[in-house]
Amino acid sequence: xxxxxxxxxxxxxxxxxxxxxxxxxxxxxxxxxxxxxxxxxxxxxxxxxxxxxxxxxxxxxxxxxxxxxxxxxxxxxxxxxxxxxxxxxxxxxxxxxxxxxxxxxxxxxxxxxxxxxxxxxxxxxxxxxxxxxxxxxxxxxxxxxxxxxxxxxxxxxxxxxxxxxxxxxxxxxxxxxxxxxxxxxxxxxxxxxxxxxxxxxxxxxxxxxxxxxxxxxxxxxxxxxxxxxxxxxxxxxxxxxxxxxxxxxxxxxxxxxxxxxxxxxxxxxxxxxxxxxxxxxxxxxxxxxxxxxxxxxxxxxxxxxxxxxxxxxxxxxxxxxxxxxxxxxxxxxxxxxxxxxxxxxxxxxxxxxxxxxxxxxxxxxxxxxxxxxxxxxxxxxxxxxxxxxxxxxxxx
Numbered sequence: 527x528x529x530x531x532x533x534x535x536x537x538x539x540x541x542x543x544x545x546x547x548x549x550x551x552x553x554x555x556x557x558x559x560x561x562x563x564x565x566x567x568x569x570x571x572x573x574x575x576x577x578x579x580x581x582x583x584x585x586x587x588x589x590x591x592x593x594x595x596x597x598x599x600x601x602x603x604x605x606x607x608x609x610x611x612x613x614x615x616x617x618x619x620x621x622x623x624x625x626x627x628x629x630x631x632x633x634x635x636x637x638x639x640x641x642x643x644x645x646x647x648x649x650x651x652x653x654x655x656x657x658x659x660x661x662x663x664x665x666x667x668x669x670x671x672x673x674x675x676x677x678x679x680x681x682x683x684x685x686x687x688x689x690x691x692x693x694x695x696x697x698x699x700x701x702x703x704x705x706x707x708x709x710x711x712x713x714x715x716x717x718x719x720x721x722x723x724x725x726x727x728x729x730x731x732x733x734x735x736x737x738x739x740x741x742x743x744x745x746x747x748x749x750x751x752x753x754x755x756x757x758x759x760x761x762x763x764x765x766x767x768x769x770x771x772x773x774x775x776x777x778x779x780x781x782x783x784x785x786x787x788x789x790x791x792x793x794x795x796x797x798x799x800x801x802x803x804x805x806x807x808x809x810x811x812x813x814x815x816x817x818x819x820x821x822x823x824x825x826x827x828x829x830x831x832x833x834x835x836x837x838x839x840x841x842x843x844x845x846x847x848x849x850x851x852x853x854x855x856x857x858x859x860x861x862x863x864x865x866x867x868x869x870x871x872x873x874x875x876x877x878x879x880x881x882x883x884x885x886x887x888x889x890x891x892x893x894x895x896x897x898x899x900x901x902x903x904x905x906x907x908x909x910x911x912x913x914x915x916x917x918x919x920x921x922x
Contacts, residue, residue, distance in 0.1 A: 527615070528573040529580075529622045536578075537564060540571055543578035547605025550721075559719040566710040567602075570623060572615050579610040582619050584627075585711065585922065589634055590704040591881065592912060593826030593857065598634040599627050599816075600705060600922060620648045624842050627816045634821060635814040636705070638921070645812050649841050651878030653813035654703045654916035658785040658806045659793065665802035666774035666782070670795065674768045676736035681743075686731045687716045689740050693733075694919065696761045697742070701788075702881040703811050703916040711922040723747060726754055732772065734765040741765040744773060755784035759919065767796065786810065788917035811918035813877040818845040821880065822853075823860030829908040830854035836867035836898075837876055845873055853909060868902035871895035882912035 532540050541564065542552040564583060572580030582604050589598035601623070606615045627635055639645050642652070681689065691712050698704040707715070715722075718729045726749035734742040742765030745756040753776050760766035770793060773782050787793070789807060794800040815821040818837050832852045839845040850863040869886065875894045878884045886906040889895040897903045 601637040652809035656810040790915040827853035839873035881916035
């Protein structure tokens with residue numbers, strides 16, 4: 527078995543294996559739509575006798591964590607051919623990637639897990655949650671609504687490509703879990719190729735402007751009689767209200783479905799009858815601390831404190847050990863120590879609590895963390911508490 531990054535001439539064969547891994551047949555037109563994006567990634571392949579039997583795309587990006595942006599590699603298109611299951615190929619590919627990321631100085635790695643039972647053994651933990659909303663039009667009445675003076679208008683792809691990244695940056699630049707998309711990833715999102723539509727129609731794109739300034743946008747699809755809100759990205763509360771009202775008012779569409787919203791989304795508190803808003807919460811972004819010391823030391827914390835954290839990490843042995851974390855709103859310092867630990871937990875569970883989506887107290891109650899010094903869980907929860915709920919707003 528050979529593992530290596532592919533070259534430009536191997537893209538087509540690689541894409542055939544990738545699509546086959548997801549149970550689809552290769553389509554040359556679809557391949558051309560995604561070619562530039564795949565080529566912009568670091569595409570790892572596992573070869574068996576010259577045949578591609580495993581794939582992983584990795585995109586070097588930047589993620590916002592409290593205090594600033596950190597180098598973060600997004601994994602995508604993780605497949606193993608049906609003929610080569612249960613042979614350890616996925617484990618070997620992830621091991622290769624972790625060592626590669628560590629050598630490159632990339633601090634975090636993340637992914638969206640199609641199956642939640644897979645990635646915990648590699649040190650990934652569910653670090654953000656999402657809520658999916660469904661609302662029938664007769665109940666889309668607001669009891670609280672700000673004065674809105676702006677206007678909405680449809681935009682075509684070239685203008686959307688120019689405006690949407692700028693709006694997203696303004697809306698999410700201090701939201702834990704926000705990944706700053708690359709130009710190639712934005713190109714594909716705006717191009718909206720057929721496989722992205724999941725049987726629904728092409729994206730409609732609407733921007734909200736106030737006094738000529740673009741302060742938000744929404745993209746949505748239509749499937750039969752349902753509006754599917756793909757992204758709703760407001761900068762201001764006026765934009766937030768105007769975009770939701772627009773989505774609920776699309777003619778001939780009795781149902782609005784809005785998946786992948788942040789769990790602190792204010793919409794329920796705006797509705798006259800919030801009980802009619804059906805909500806479903808699940809895990810979203812899975813995070814891996816490739817370098818625990820750097821990940822802990824290069825962010826800020828909501829409260830001042832000192833913790834000694836013992837990390838168990840057999841998959842990335844350079845992380846295993848005890849770390850003294852001194853942190854607060856102004857910054858942090860993290861260094862190895864031999865002191866007795868305040869908390870003991872795995873790398874995956876540390877990742878789950880890293881952005882603040884899951885409290886260390888809950889991890890302890892669930893049997894996933896151990897408090898060695900009384901009061902340490904309370905301190906950890908106070909230090910890692912985010913000002914906004916972690917959210918992965920885009921699929922990149």
